[in-house]
Amino acid sequence: xxxxxxxxxxxxxxxxxxxxxxxxxxxxxxxxxRALSLSPCLKQDNSRSPSEKLDLDAWKKVMKSxxxxxxxxxxxxxxxxxxxxxxxxxLEMWRLAGRSVPENISEEQLKTFMDCPSKSAKKKYLKYLHxxxxxxxxDKRKMDEKRERRLETASKTDETRSKSFVCLWASCMDKAYSxxxxxxxIFGQPLVFDMSYEKDMSVREVANTVRQIVxxxxxxxxxxxxxxxxxxxxxxxxxxxxxxxxxYKEAWGKLLITVTDQCYTDVFPKDKLIxxxxxxxxxxxxxxxxxxxxxxxxxxxxxxxxxxxARAKRLGLETAALPLEKYLLWNAGAKNLTxxxxxxxxxxxxxxxxxxxALEFVPKRKHYGFVSKPVHELxxxxxxxxxxxxxxxxxxxxxxxxxxxxxxxxxx
Amino acid sequence: xxxxxxxxxxxxxxxxxxxxxxxxxxxxVMFNNMIRCxxxxxxAKSLLTHVAKSNGDVAYNLLVKYxxxxxxxxxxxxxxxxxxxxxxxxxxxxxxxxxxxxxGLSNSDQWRMALTLLEExxxxxIPSRTNYESCIKAASCHQEMNVAFELYHEMLxxxxxxxxxxxxxxxxxxRGMKGAELQKELFGILLYLRENQIxxxxxxxxxxxxxxxxxxxxxxxxxxxxxxxSGQCPVCNHQLEDSDLTEEEYNNLRERIIRDVIHxxxxxxxxxxxxxxxxxxxxxxxxxFDIVIDGLNVSHIKPRKRQCENLFDxxxxxxxxxxxxxxxxxxxxxxxxxxxxxxxxKEMQNKADFFFAENISEDDAFLLxxxxxxxxxxxxxxxxxxRDHKACLSDSATRHLFRKxxxxxxxxxxxxxxxxxxxxxxRYDCVVQTTGDTWxxxxxxxxxxxxxxRVPRKWLCIQQK
Numbered sequence: 001x002x003x004x005x006x007x008x009x010x011x012x013x014x015x016x017x018x019x020x021x022x023x024x025x026x027x028x029x030x031x032x033x034r035a036l037s038l039s040p041c042l043k044q045d046n047s048r049s050p051s052e053k054l055d056l057d058a059w060k061k062v063m064k065s066x067x068x069x070x071x072x073x074x075x076x077x078x079x080x081x082x083x084x085x086x087x088x089x090x091l092e093m094w095r096l097a098g099r100s101v102p103e104n105i106s107e108e109q110l111k112t113f114m115d116c117p118s119k120s121a122k123k124k125y126l127k128y129l130h131x132x133x134x135x136x137x138x139d140k141r142k143m144d145e146k147r148e149r150r151l152e153t154a155s156k157t158d159e160t161r162s163k164s165f166v167c168l169w170a171s172c173m174d175k176a177y178s179x180x181x182x183x184x185x186i187f188g189q190p191l192v193f194d195m196s197y198e199k200d201m202s203v204r205e206v207a208n209t210v211r212q213i214v215x216x217x218x219x220x221x222x223x224x225x226x227x228x229x230x231x232x233x234x235x236x237x238x239x240x241x242x243x244x245x246x247x248y249k250e251a252w253g254k255l256l257i258t259v260t261d262q263c264y265t266d267v268f269p270k271d272k273l274i275x276x277x278x279x280x281x282x283x284x285x286x287x288x289x290x291x292x293x294x295x296x297x298x299x300x301x302x303x304x305x306x307x308x309x310a311r312a313k314r315l316g317l318e319t320a321a322l323p324l325e326k327y328l329l330w331n332a333g334a335k336n337l338t339x340x341x342x343x344x345x346x347x348x349x350x351x352x353x354x355x356x357x358a359l360e361f362v363p364k365r366k367h368y369g370f371v372s373k374p375v376h377e378l379x380x381x382x383x384x385x386x387x388x389x390x391x392x393x394x395x396x397x398x399x400x401x402x403x404x405x406x407x408x409x410x411x412x
Numbered sequence: 413x414x415x416x417x418x419x420x421x422x423x424x425x426x427x428x429x430x431x432x433x434x435x436x437x438x439x440x441v442m443f444n445n446m447i448r449c450x451x452x453x454x455x456a457k458s459l460l461t462h463v464a465k466s467n468g469d470v471a472y473n474l475l476v477k478y479x480x481x482x483x484x485x486x487x488x489x490x491x492x493x494x495x496x497x498x499x500x501x502x503x504x505x506x507x508x509x510x511x512x513x514x515x516g517l518s519n520s521d522q523w524r525m526a527l528t529l530l531e532e533x534x535x536x537x538i539p540s541r542t543n544y545e546s547c548i549k550a551a552s553c554h555q556e557m558n559v560a561f562e563l564y565h566e567m568l569x570x571x572x573x574x575x576x577x578x579x580x581x582x583x584x585x586x587r588g589m590k591g592a593e594l595q596k597e598l599f600g601i602l603l604y605l606r607e608n609q610i611x612x613x614x615x616x617x618x619x620x621x622x623x624x625x626x627x628x629x630x631x632x633x634x635x636x637x638x639x640x641x642s643g644q645c646p647v648c649n650h651q652l653e654d655s656d657l658t659e660e661e662y663n664n665l666r667e668r669i670i671r672d673v674i675h676x677x678x679x680x681x682x683x684x685x686x687x688x689x690x691x692x693x694x695x696x697x698x699x700x701f702d703i704v705i706d707g708l709n710v711s712h713i714k715p716r717k718r719q720c721e722n723l724f725d726x727x728x729x730x731x732x733x734x735x736x737x738x739x740x741x742x743x744x745x746x747x748x749x750x751x752x753x754x755x756x757x758k759e760m761q762n763k764a765d766f767f768f769a770e771n772i773s774e775d776d777a778f779l780l781x782x783x784x785x786x787x788x789x790x791x792x793x794x795x796x797x798x799r800d801h802k803a804c805l806s807d808s809a810t811r812h813l814f815r816k817x818x819x820x821x822x823x824x825x826x827x828x829x830x831x832x833x834x835x836x837x838x839r840y841d842c843v844v845q846t847t848g849d850t851w852x853x854x855x856x857x858x859x860x861x862x863x864x865x866r867v868p869r870k871w872l873c874i875q876q877k
Contacts, residue, residue, distance in 0.1 A: 056419060056457040059464035063497045090536060093506035096472035098440075119538075200677075281772055309772070310680035
């Protein structure tokens with residue numbers, strides 16, 4: 001209990017301090033935006049009888065009446081502002097105007113904001129920060145509610161025993177997972193992440209990539225028969241590397257994976273390598289346990305076709321694409337999947353060899369369903385979707401679809 | 413909720429607010445509706461008064477919304493008042509308020525105020541092109557041409573693209589004015605249209621025509637016409653510029669195609685270095701060609717027919733006048749299949765040179781290279797608009813060159829009763845052009861209707877008598 005209290009205090013202190021600092025700063029910058037107190041003449045106004053004629057310009061008086069009080073302040077405040085402060089001020093005005101702008105913005109973010117090359121880039125970046133802030137706030141609120149609830153229940157039941165049990169369970173599982181991954185590092189099938197796409201991505205795309213890889217590593221660790229993960233072409237001072245350290249912190253050095261700045265062609269025999277890319281003309285039929293699959297660590301939001309295929313071509317490697325068309329009735333979206341989805345699919349294939357089970361991990365919004373279902377059933381669901389989505393045009397769409405679908409069947 | 417028709421007392425506003433589902437955004441929603449219904453300004457004022465009295469303050473977003481209502485109704489004095497209040501309450505304003513203020517004031521007799529506001533905006537950001545538009549229109553409306561042109565050049569210097577409205581305003585407000593300097597400026601605008609391959613719409617064209625005809629002592633006459641396929645103007649018998657590039661432009665374009673389209677960030681994306689070298693050697697041995705054909709594209713022209721027969725028809729149709737043909741294809745065309753019969757392929761190879769690229773290479777890039785290498789007379793055949801290749805070019809000047817070259821050298825084919833109809837490349841270049849005593853200006857019929865690949869067929873011919 002005592003330790004919990006200390007922890008609580010720490011959290012409160014650390015969260016209050018920056019807030020106070022920021023608040024203070026804002027006050028300095030915006031002496032005028034603070035709410036006004038009612039001046040005595042207004043109180044008189046209020047006391048008049050409502051039947052009297054309306055003074056339509058009364059609001060102007062109110063707005064201007066604040067002036068006398070604060071003029072002295074503004075004169076002294078008005079000095080040359082630095083660029084950063086000016087940008088901060090503009091942001092504040094945008095927030096007042098009701099645009100999606102974050103309430104608090106750090107120095108670093110402000111600099112990124114000012115470096116955005118165009119107006120729309122700035123707008124996008126602000127919206128991103130705004131949403132991030134909203135999510136964070138919501139999470140914090142939920143955490144607080146949870147903590148309150150836990151404190152309530154804690155006072156009723158003796159919690160310490162169950163807690164230690166949970167701890168023990170978790171650390172045991174951790175050990176078991178580590179054991180398995182260590183086994184796979186000796187005997188397991190290698191899986192390569194190709195970290196050579198840094199210059200094809202923006203900073204945010206690199207951050208997203210690393211996030212996806214962290215997720216993939218997590219699901220690999222928890223699987224029954226993990227891959228032996230290799231990060232190839234990973235340079236020491238690269239953006240990837242920095243992002244990894246941001247995510248893993250001290251655990252980065254203890255991860256049970258192989259990290260190298262060498263190319264996969266130097267580590268493995270060339271004829272065993274298969275580069276997985278959505279642009280490949282070859283379609284993967286079965287999962288081969290003797291091959292080494294390579295996944296390009298790249299998030300391309302602007303769909304840059306052929307980049308990873310070009311890598312494989314240059315090195316003369318075999319390529320393959322997932323048989324998405326063969327098993328799924330594709331609806332919308334690009335055929336490239338996220339890295340964690342790839343990991344799930346590959347793990348499932350390795351364990352079961354079942355394409356249907358593996359392709360369950362393709363996001364549902366991207367396809368209508370599996371092709372193996374009877375066609376009339378597919379059409380029924382599709383009709384429903386189209387009626388919901390498009391309303392009147394359903395007949396037309398259905399015909400179009402039927403045509404496409406029959407063509408697809410004859411091609412195969 | 414409907415905004416009321418008459419100003420309300422505080423209690424009445426309170427009552428309305430209570431009855432509204434979410435009272436915290438009541439004022440905002442009410443103001444939005446007032447703007448939509450264009451409510452009388454007094455109603456808005458009464459709401460502001462109510463807010464000011466109950467909170468002692470009016471939030472910035474409400475002020476902006478009120479401002480929008482004032483601008484909508486052209487209430488100049490109110491706009492000034494709101495601006496004064498904003499200036500007192502806030503150290504700087506944001507772009508939304510400035511846009512409204514500039515728009516509102518530039519339409520009034522206080523338009524000079526809009527100019528000072530524009531200066532204020534410049535201090536904190538780059539003004540938008542509509543800001544400039546309002547100010548330029550206001551200045552030219554009040555015959556301050558120097559100010560207007562100054563602003564116009566300033567916005568061009570900031571890489572803002574002027575709207576057609578602004579350009580039209582220059583022609584409208586200078587009608588009947590004298591001055592060599594002024595004429596030079598307006599000719600400059602026409603040359604701006606030329607350089608950026610912009611086509612004026614019908615009403616804009618009329619403004620241009622009227623301006624020319626109104627120049628005192630200029631003796632200009634304008635006629636609407638359409639140009640013959642030969643490129644001759646039926647009115648003045650003047651031969652329009654052809655679409656050939658100059659030697660320098662041509663070499664420049666060729667180098668940029670090799671650098672940006674074929675190599676790009678990675679040669680392996682579209683081909684491979686070995687393959688490209690082999691292709692270069694192939695072209696060096698056999699050029700110059702007269703026509704380069706995109707084999708796969710042409711083979712899909714008629715879906716009912718076999719692909720090799722489509723291609724065969726096209727080659728036969730083009731091979732007539734001893735023209736040297738090059739057909740680009742992929743290796744899979746050589747494998748005997750139902751679509752690609754080996755005998756027909758053999759026969760075609762007697763009539764034309766063939767180059768087969770790898771199945772995963774892009775043949776369009778080769779098409780461009782071979783055509784450009786063969787020289788100015790060489791044309792190419794494809795239905796593809798080649799937009800993705802144009803997009804690979806890094807700057808807009810080269811893209812314009814590419815478009816011009818494409819207009820002059822691309823032959824596309826249409827099917828008509830199972831016969832190939834050749835759609836010839838244009839012989840003349842479709843841009844604003846002048847010889848000093850004549851101007852030829854292509855224009856669009858309506859404001860928005862034009863596909864980017866379609867060039868206008870209607871022209872304005874202006875000549876000096």
